[in-house]
Amino acid sequence: MDIPGHFRYPMLRRNGMSEDQDMGALIGRLQRAKNVVALTGSGISAESGIPTFRGKEGLWKTYRAQDLATPQAFARDPELVWEWYDWRRGLMSPKLPNAGHQVLAAWEEAIPQFALITQNIDGLHRRAGSRNVLELHGNIWRLRCTQEGTVVENHESPLSPLPPLCADCGALLRPHVVWFGESLDPDIIGQAFSLSARCDLMFVVGTSAVVHPAASLPLAALEAGAAVVEINPEPTPLTQHAAFSFRGKAGDILPRIDWALREISGVREGDES
Numbered sequence: 001m002d003i004p005g006h007f008r009y010p011m012l013r014r015n016g017m018s019e020d021q022d023m024g025a026l027i028g029r030l031q032r033a034k035n036v037v038a039l040t041g042s043g044i045s046a047e048s049g050i051p052t053f054r055g056k057e058g059l060w061k062t063y064r065a066q067d068l069a070t071p072q073a074f075a076r077d078p079e080l081v082w083e084w085y086d087w088r089r090g091l092m093s094p095k096l097p098n099a100g101h102q103v104l105a106a107w108e109e110a111i112p113q114f115a116l117i118t119q120n121i122d123g124l125h126r127r128a129g130s131r132n133v134l135e136l137h138g139n140i141w142r143l144r145c146t147q148e149g150t151v152v153e154n155h156e157s158p159l160s161p162l163p164p165l166c167a168d169c170g171a172l173l174r175p176h177v178v179w180f181g182e183s184l185d186p187d188i189i190g191q192a193f194s195l196s197a198r199c200d201l202m203f204v205v206g207t208s209a210v211v212h213p214a215a216s217l218p219l220a221a222l223e224a225g226a227a228v229v230e231i232n233p234e235p236t237p238l239t240q241h242a243a244f245s246f247r248g249k250a251g252d253i254l255p256r257i258d259w260a261l262r263e264i265s266g267v268r269e270g271d272e273s
């Protein structure tokens, strides 16, 4: 398989294979795969200018999750929690999807059985054009009534009044996101597990792979015999299990994989039937 020599990215070596052989092997897996899943985390949005949670510049270096991202914190001080979320909405509002988001949106079109699961609440996958996105941890652009449970879409930034109130019943609204100690939507996490357990290739992009149950999805895929492709500048607990581990940025690596896929296979044309 002839892959141009400019594929120079740091990647864990497998059994002494060359980088080109590794990329070739990955494209082969991608071409043969019947079900492909991508699981993303905050790292994919880092190149769009949205901070991650962990790591040296992560949000949890400056803010305590216990004070801001738990139901107890919201019950104790909804104004404080809302100030933080309003600040983050303001930060995210002008940010645009990057090349990593765009490749995954293109794969939804190009790869017949492709599913995208994200832990991100920023909405950038949809803005990049992905239509079917399982948002495990909710969406910061949706607000939920603490009394009625109704969910409304709201892109106002800054929010006024703060904290925002339900237009129907006047009760406090909360961000429609999943905080620590809260259960994920059973339908969404159920779909995510079922997709993971029947995929043959899973891309795990930009997540520290420590927050459960999201971090269990690649484990479910591995248990079912899938190959995991990790894209992350740093190693994670998943790295040792990954068949392919690209140590680099999503906005760099995903376009390279996409380029190789298009170059080698003509984007699986003819697979559409």
Ligand code: BJW
Pocket (backbone or CB within 6 Å): 040, 041, 042, 043, 044, 046, 047, 052, 053, 054, 055, 058, 069, 119, 120, 121, 137, 177, 178, 179, 180, 181, 182, 183, 184, 205, 206, 207, 208, 209, 210, 211, 212, 213, 231, 232, 233, 234, 236, 248, 249, 250, 251
């Ligand atoms: C790049 C990059 C570039 C940088 N390109 N990469 C089993 C074991 C232990 C604990 C538990 C367990 N089951 C449940 C728990 C408790 C808890 C949990 O997992 N705790 C662990 C942290 C220990 N889980 C929960 O509470 C969940 N609920 C639940 O399970 O309910 C039932 C239950 C409750 C209690 C006990 C038992 C069962 C809910 C989890 C909700 C997480 N919520 C948050 C906030 C969302 C709203 C908001 O944004 O404000 O979700 S926390 C935060 O972490 C956010 C993220 O989605 C999530 C994951 O973070 P992510 O995306 O991986 O980001 P980082 O920063 O960690 O990593 C970024 C990565 O990108 C790094 O690796 C970088 O290297 C990389 N990177 N630039 C590619 N350019």
